[in-house]
Amino acid sequence: xxxxxxxxxxxxxxxxxxxxxxxxxxxxxxxxxxxxxxxxxxxxxxxxxxxxxxxxxxxxxxxxxxxxxxxxxxxxxxxxxxxxxxxxxxxxxxxxxxxxxxxxxxxxxxxxxxxxxxxxxxxxxxxxxxxxxxxxxxxxxxxxxxxxxxxxxxxxxxx
Numbered sequence: 001x002x003x004x005x006x007x008x009x010x011x012x013x014x015x016x017x018x019x020x021x022x023x024x025x026x027x028x029x030x031x032x033x034x035x036x037x038x039x040x041x042x043x044x045x046x047x048x049x050x051x052x053x054x055x056x057x058x059x060x061x062x063x064x065x066x067x068x069x070x071x072x073x074x075x076x077x078x079x080x081x082x083x084x085x086x087x088x089x090x091x092x093x094x095x096x097x098x099x100x101x102x103x104x105x106x107x108x109x110x111x112x113x114x115x116x117x118x119x120x121x122x123x124x125x126x127x128x129x130x131x132x133x134x135x136x137x138x139x140x141x142x143x144x145x146x147x148x149x150x151x152x153x154x155x156x157x158x159x
Contacts, residue, residue, distance in 0.1 A: 022096035028073030116142030
């Protein structure tokens with residue numbers, strides 16, 4: 001199936017994006033970066049060319065997920081997960097899902113589910129400029145599903 005031809009049509013953009021962390025929608029995020037991969041190893045053969053005879057099924061990993069936004073938005077996220085922690089302040093303990101939706105009239109809706117996230121890094125940087133101050137959270141996540149599709153073999157069920 002090919003992608004559709006657009007003539008003066010709207011494409012998914014930042015304004016098409018809805019981000020929910022643990023079911024709570026956040027409007028202030030200015031950047032979301034994520035990715036996943038399968039690391040496969042090739043098995044060389046004994047022929048003259050030493051051409052591969054096969055490859056491993058691979059090992060699935062996710063890249064760190066980066067969320068960036070104004071200090072008030074990131075603080076709201078911190079507060080949400082501090083409340084969920086057993087001690088009421090350790091934001092790196094609670095686990096949650098990050099759900100992204102990209103909705104644009106006349107285009108295919110996109111849904112990304114990033115499962116089993118925990119806050120792994122909390123970074124701030126401040127410099128003189130006209131831009132608002134921003135903070136960044138790095139999440140460690142278990143797996144990513146895009147529109148119901150995974151990069152790994154899910155025939156035996158999802159983790």
